[in-house]
Amino acid sequence: MEKIAVWGFRWAPPFAQGLVRDLRVRWALEEAGLAYESRLIGIEERTSDAYRRMHPFAMVPVLESGGETVIESGAIVHSIAEDCEVLMPAGRRTETLAWMFVALNTVEPPVQNLSAMDLLHKEEEWAKLRRPGAVDAVKVRLSVLSERLDGRDYLLGRFTAADILMTTVLRLIRHTDLVAGFSVVDAYVKRCEARPAFQKALRDQMADYAGNAPVAA
Amino acid sequence: MEKIAVWGFRWAPPFAQGLVRDLRVRWALEEAGLAYESRLIGIEERTSDAYRRMHPFAMVPVLESGGETVIESGAIVHSIAEDCEVLMPAGRRTETLAWMFVALNTVEPPVQNLSAMDLLHKEEEWAKLRRPGAVDAVKVRLSVLSERLDGRDYLLGRFTAADILMTTVLRLIRHTDLVAGFSVVDAYVKRCEARPAFQKALRDQMADYAGNAPVAA
Incomplete structure (x- = not known):
């Protein structure tokens, strides 16, 4: 299978860190034991034509998998859960x-x-x-x-x-x-x-933010 | 298959008529060509122990089908759609x-x-x-x-x-x-x-309310 990718924000202000909805998807993928890579956009890039072709509402997350994209965290988690006994008996x-x-x-x-x-x-x-x-x-x-x-x-x-x-x-x-x-x-x-799957997902989301924190003026 | 039943309110005030969420389920069943009967409760009955055993949040709709109950209009419509090409290609x-x-x-x-x-x-x-x-x-x-x-x-x-x-x-x-x-x-x-399926669903929801309208004092 083509590598799974999850779209999230490049950075979020501290009050929002750990709350952005790609965390739901990262966590589900960790529970399912599926490797993925994160793809990050800036808040302003969301409204670009390129991103909106993928997500009309210009939100994160988006899941890319096997050439398909899925929007809406609920639908994305469901698409992962459908093939995973841990997530959906x-x-x-x-x-x-x-x-x-x-x-x-x-x-x-x-x-x-x-x-x-x-x-x-x-x-x-x-x-x-x-x-x-x-x-x-x-x-x-x-x-x-x-x-x-x-x-x-x-x-x-x-x-x-x-x-x-x-x-x-x-x-x-x-x-x-x-x-x-x-x-x-x-x-x-x-x-x-x-x-452990939650902890790993949160750690990786935080690491993405830490690597992209704005430089203080 | 055992008869399908959909729980809704016995009556709703005019501002809410046609907006109560069992309409979603009635419409989906009409599109799918599935016969059902409505089961109606009063606003106050929702919080009875009997109803809350079926729906912890004391809301409508609930779908009863084949001895199973399903809550949440989104999940109910999905459960109907899963077996219906009209609703879910x-x-x-x-x-x-x-x-x-x-x-x-x-x-x-x-x-x-x-x-x-x-x-x-x-x-x-x-x-x-x-x-x-x-x-x-x-x-x-x-x-x-x-x-x-x-x-x-x-x-x-x-x-x-x-x-x-x-x-x-x-x-x-x-x-x-x-x-x-x-x-x-x-x-x-x-x-x-x-x-036509929407019209039928709305008409039937309205007929249930009309048949149970409170008597003017």
């Missing part, structure tokens, strides 16, 4: 995909909403007024997750691709103590982050 | 799923954000302050969609399950003139909504 494919959608369509929106509010709009009046409601919306999701994970090590009992998405979603609010407030969820995130 | 499965994730993870969050702001928080100060920014975020997505759909009848050229999700996402802002501002996208939504 043969008898539980629909259930795994359902929990992947739970992560990205039920949990991520309120989490991402709060994250953007805190990291990008902190000083704006609307964000100050809205923050308590946004926090409550996150807590509603964390509360259900806590019940789900009580007595389970992972969302489906055993580790699957859904845990990759859920963990990387919950990391978006690492600047808050919200996850820490739900001890079962907190232990779950730490359990997932302790996996 | 054999050679383009990864691409179809990628555009399903585009609809639910890239387009829906800003659209849903604006929708919730207008329909649930209209009178709140934060919503008034934030609305212009939320509108801009939606326009960024609509602009890319417009380019994508220019010269294409559907997201992948031909109709797929991704169009079901994208259309039902864009309907969430039917109370605005945002989609109308992008004529290519507007024509696309109308093209999708004109499909």
